[in-house]
Amino acid sequence: MKILSLDTSTEYMSLGLKIYEDFHSINIKAGQTHSEIVLPEINKFLSDHQLTTKDLDAIAFGKGPGSFTGIRIACGIAYGLGYGASIPVIGVNNLLALADRSGKNKVISVIDARMGEIYFSAYIKEGKTFSEPMFEGVYKPDELPRIKESGWTLIGNAIETYKQEMKDHFGQQIENLIDGPIEVVESISKLATPFIKNKIFELIHAEPVYLRNKVAFTIEERKALNAI
Structure with missing residues (x-):
């Protein structure tokens, strides 16, 4: 089984690739550049292992909680690549x-x-x-x-x-x-595997997890905090 896993829920961008019993990963400090580098890095990562998305059995991603923007990026990329390659997509709680x-x-x-x-x-x-x-x-x-x-x-x-x-x-x-930066793409791949093997592809398993609706302070709230 070949599974691409990705996580952009923090300032780091992590990619993992399970190829049968082997697992390969990269971890890049992306800061605010996830949206710019994630697709080129995925293409390079797959190419380095002589693969394309068409060769994959599934894509797994960290669905949060974490950075609101990062979660949306991972979800969008996973869905887009999965749809294009006609392969299942599984989200795993970070x-x-x-x-x-x-x-x-x-x-x-x-x-x-x-x-x-x-x-x-x-x-x-x-x-x-x-x-x-x-x-x-x-x-x-x-x-x-x-x-x-x-x-x-x-x-x-x-x-x-x-x-x-x-x-x-x-x-x-x-x-x-x-503590510290902790790469979890191998665990994401591992936790997604039972769903893939048992062909459980319900939408709920790929929905982002935010845990809160409020994702940023308003300008007034930031001013109040700065005054404390």
Whole structure:
């Protein structure tokens, strides 16, 4: 099975290519240039492996939460390429992809939502699959959910910004911290594979995940924040 995976939900653009049992990936700090470089980079990435989109079995992408613009870019590119090649498209929740990337069984995924907020979800792995997300939502750092038990792994780019707040909130419940830029395209490909194998291609599996309707402060709100 050959699957192209992509993620543009952060300032990095990540591409992955599963070719049977092998996996290849690239990670580029794109900043605000995702829309300009993603298609040329995909074409080059496929060409480097002597492939075109017609050779793929499916395309998987990070459907959020994350950067509003980045999610829309990934969704649009995946749909466009998938439609052109007549292959299925599967979206994977980025919080779940982080949990899988951690390699742990009890995971709290946190993504910087900007505007002083955090995208949050907790997962427990049962066998080979994760539970339904717990407390999935967007929160202020001082309003994060209370979780039970200890032995949790905390993963995601929100740690860099809110490390102290999270340490104060969870205390000894956190056993491991995994922060910094984290590439999740291999996990996106892995989590999409069962849907592809079982031919489950419902539209809900490719819809973007925003978790909030408000994606930016108004001019008045920015002025008020700057005055604080």
